[in-house]
Amino acid sequence: MKRPIIGILTWRRGHTFAEPRYFRQLIRAGRRLGCTVFLFSPRDVHAARREVNGFVPNGRGGWSESSFPWPDVVIDRYRYSPTEAFRQYAAFRRKKLFRYANNRLANKWKVHRLLMRDERMHRWLPESRRYDADQLRRMAARYPVLYVKPVNGTGGRGILRIERNQDGYLLLGRDRERAKRAVRLRRLTALTRHVDRWVNKGFFMIQQGLRLQLIPQRAVDMRLLIQKDETGQWQITGHGIRIGGERSATSNLHGGGRAADSGRFLQARFGAEKTQAILAECEALAFQTAETVEHHFGRMLELGLDIGIDEDGRVWLIEINPKPGREILKELGKTQQYRRAIQRPLQYAMHVARAKSEV
Ligand SMILES: Nc1ncnc2c1ncn2[C@@H]1O[C@H](COP(=O)(O)OP(=O)(O)O)[C@@H](O)[C@H]1O
Ligand SMILES: [Mg+2]
Incomplete structure (x- = not known):
């Protein structure tokens, strides 16, 4: 050829x-x-x-x-x-x-709804609703922490974390320019008014807040990169833990987060045995997500998954990025994985090109 x-x-x-x-x-x-x-x-x-x-x-x-x-x-x-x-x-x-080589994904809300159609995904999906003031009141009664986020957001922009405590609500957000904002409100009416203004008639979703403070006062989660290889099979290329900045509602590296080795980080918190189980579940989640996403959206090339590991070691799918970065692997000094992360999209594209020339 x-x-x-x-x-x-x-x-x-x-x-x-x-x-x-x-x-x-x-x-x-x-x-x-x-x-x-x-x-x-x-x-x-x-x-x-x-x-x-x-x-x-x-x-x-x-x-x-x-x-x-x-x-x-x-x-x-x-x-x-x-x-x-x-x-x-x-x-x-x-x-x-x-x-x-890759199709587009829909917005976060639509993706969530499609994933919910697959029973096998249910255990990993935080409860989510399309934002409106009514849903906010309902979700606020049910969960001590909520996340409100734009369905088209990236890099932590426009995200608001709402925490209920004894004297009301603590809101921690990142505006469209990713600047941090903190507000305290006493009453539910003040909360809905404030969040309505924040949403400003945009398209947002409300999500059950996960307890991701594996380090006190910091948002911690995992970024996992799953890619197609030169034979068209899904492979996990690598992953790493992201530790958000102080008083930040998000862990995104571009928003001030830093990277840590997944195995080492989780072992310090959960011990060797539980860490093995958590990592195995993250991998199962990744393969299942790739399969379910392709079922709904057609051929994909690679996915960067934001995976929450909560304080009990439960695993959650936070977000699917169809055009992910790979900086976390570089930041962790995983040179081999980083190189593979760059080669694989091309190897898969070559595989698709070959398949085409054979028909
Ligand atoms: N439901 C949630 N519970 C706890 N933390 C969350 C939740 N949703 C998002 N976060 C935090 O905010 C970060 C950014 O959210 P994400 O949905 O990935 O949006 P973005 O597209 O802006 O990256 C996540 O990586 C996580 O640290
Ligand atoms: Mg994200």
């Missing part, structure tokens, strides 16, 4: 790309694996000519632009942002011009 051509769909403005460091590594890995990899954005596609205007590193720290043949497979790496450019991408993506 001829050398596979793999396009990476992403955001760009001029020669500025969304994730330049990752893309340089991806293109370099492609060369070693024997495929051609280039970057492009929606406006670079000339469907009538079956050509794509593509970008590769020029060896001087910049990018060179040239015309590429129609890619055999496209990896969609266009990440969400609340912009006009993203809306145009979404419309472009619906045209299905290419064979994509």
